[in-house]
Amino acid sequence: MSNVCLVSNVCPVTNVCPACQGTALEDLVRVERSPVMTGVLWPSREAAMTAQRRALELSLCAECGTVVNVAFEAGLVEYGGEYDNSLHFSPAFRAYAEALADRLIVRHNLVGREVVEIGSGKGDFLRLLCARGLCAGTGYDPTYIGPERADDAAVTFVVDLYGSRYSHLPADLVVCRHVLEHVSDPLGFLTDIRNALGGRDASLYLEVPNGGFVLGEAGVWDFIYPHVSYFSPAGLRRVVSAAGFTITDAGTSYGDQFLWIEAKTAPTTRPSGRIGPAAGEDVVATDRFVVQARKFGDVYREVVGRWSAHLADLATDADSAWDAPRALVWGAGSKGVAFLNVLDVGSAVRGVVDLNPRKRGLFVPGTGHPVLAPEDLSVERVGRVFLPNPLYLDEVRGRLAELGVPAEVVPLSS
Numbered sequence: 077m078s079n080v081c082l083v084s085n086v087c088p089v090t091n092v093c094p095a096c097q098g099t100a101l102e103d104l105v106r107v108e109r110s111p112v113m114t115g116v117l118w119p120s121r122e123a124a125m126t127a128q129r130r131a132l133e134l135s136l137c138a139e140c141g142t143v144v145n146v147a148f149e150a151g152l153v154e155y156g157g158e159y160d161n162s163l164h165f166s167p168a169f170r171a172y173a174e175a176l177a178d179r180l181i182v183r184h185n186l187v188g189r190e191v192v193e194i195g196s197g198k199g200d201f202l203r204l205l206c207a208r209g210l211c212a213g214t215g216y217d218p219t220y221i222g223p224e225r226a227d228d229a230a231v232t233f234v235v236d237l238y239g240s241r242y243s244h245l246p247a248d249l250v251v252c253r254h255v256l257e258h259v260s261d262p263l264g265f266l267t268d269i270r271n272a273l274g275g276r277d278a279s280l281y282l283e284v285p286n287g288g289f290v291l292g293e294a295g296v297w298d299f300i301y302p303h304v305s306y307f308s309p310a311g312l313r314r315v316v317s318a319a320g321f322t323i324t325d326a327g328t329s330y331g332d333q334f335l336w337i338e339a340k341t342a343p344t345t346r347p348s349g350r351i352g353p354a355a356g357e358d359v360v361a362t363d364r365f366v367v368q369a370r371k372f373g374d375v376y377r378e379v380v381g382r383w384s385a386h387l388a389d390l391a392t393d394a395d396s397a398w399d400a401p402r403a404l405v406w407g408a409g410s411k412g413v414a415f416l417n418v419l420d421v422g423s424a425v426r427g428v429v430d431l432n433p434r435k436r437g438l439f440v441p442g443t444g445h446p447v448l449a450p451e452d453l454s455v456e457r458v459g460r461v462f463l464p465n466p467l468y469l470d471e472v473r474g475r476l477a478e479l480g481v482p483a484e485v486v487p488l489s490s
Contacts, residue, residue, distance in 0.1 A: 095311030401459025
């Protein structure tokens with residue numbers, strides 16, 4: 077894998093908020109043992125155990141409410157072809173993606189138009205959007221491996237970052253989902269996009285993890301090393317506005333787990349380079365957000381302590397009876413990987429189940445837990461399945477019932 081920084085070769089994180097450039101940063105909590113690449117699984121248990129892990133030092137920006145990992149080092153994070161964070165094998169997530177695609181198609185009148193997706197990954201969402209919207213798309217992603225053109229939609233892939241060198245190519249809508257949180261300099265990143273769009277009439281759809289969601293009990297397992305920032309609504313508004321976009325709408329989605337914003341270019345709007353309060357920003361809501369965030373350290377420590385004690389008891393039971401039913405985690409994505417590593421679960425959990433067939437037979441970084449396909453469970457004696465994301469509860473219970481596996485499904489949060 078080659079080292080790829082999403083903005084430039086030098087991406088320092090300092091004690092300045094990447095979202096609003098505020099300097100009023102307050103220590104929140106330390107998150108231990110996060111693999112520096114949670115989206116990369118390994119071919120053997122021995123190799124997986126050698127994966128680099130680092131602690132996160134989470135700080136709160138008291139000016140806009142964004143949470144920052146001030147310990148982030150861009151040089152440790154390597155995005156290559158092995159990186160795989162696709163969620164489209166889940167029926168629940170596909171339903172969300174289809175609904176989002178349909179909304180963007182109608183809102184931006186995409187039939188016959190051109191879409192650019194930055195950080196398109198394996199191309200799942202862009203192909204879906206262009207096939208349903210009868211539009212053309214270009215996906216930019218340095219980790220992409222595959223054919224240059226999709227066979228099921230008018231989509232072309234470019235193994236590169238989008239920027240001003242592509243400004244001559246058409247772009248009516250730019251989609252950027254779950255990329256900005258990985259970027260050390262979000263203002264520079266968004267400014268590059270704005271400059272590439274120039275004077276044309278174009279729209280932006282931006283989606284990131286919701287900082288308000290992760291600062292509650294349900295978000296404890298969402299903190300991973302590759303994420304530099306967890307944006308508040310105010311922080312996201314400020315950086316998008318400073319980059320030269322006019323915000324047209326904003327909200328949350330996917331059970332409040334995602335924060336999104338829509339914006340447009342305008343001939344008279346250009347990047348200012350200065351971040352300040354943005355139009356539509358709710359100052360009172362931001363103040364409440366900051367007050368809540370200051371309590372998160374206690375919430376985090378209580379949840380981690382409670383689960384550590386529970387898994388210690390479970391490991392004792394498993395070690396004392398070799399034929400005891402196995403406990404598994406459902407999902408080898410970031411939440412599942414964080415849960416396994418932060419708690420250092422050992423023998424309390426025997427493996428991880430994932431719907432993505434590309435992950436079957438690989439191993440979780442840091443802990444070496446094997447990744448199983450759902451079909452593998454028919455030969456396993458499974459007593460309990462831990463579920464990091466409760467949005468998949470009905471889906472997982474239904475799949476287990478289809479397989480005839482009478483396991484208890486235990487969400488890690490309500």
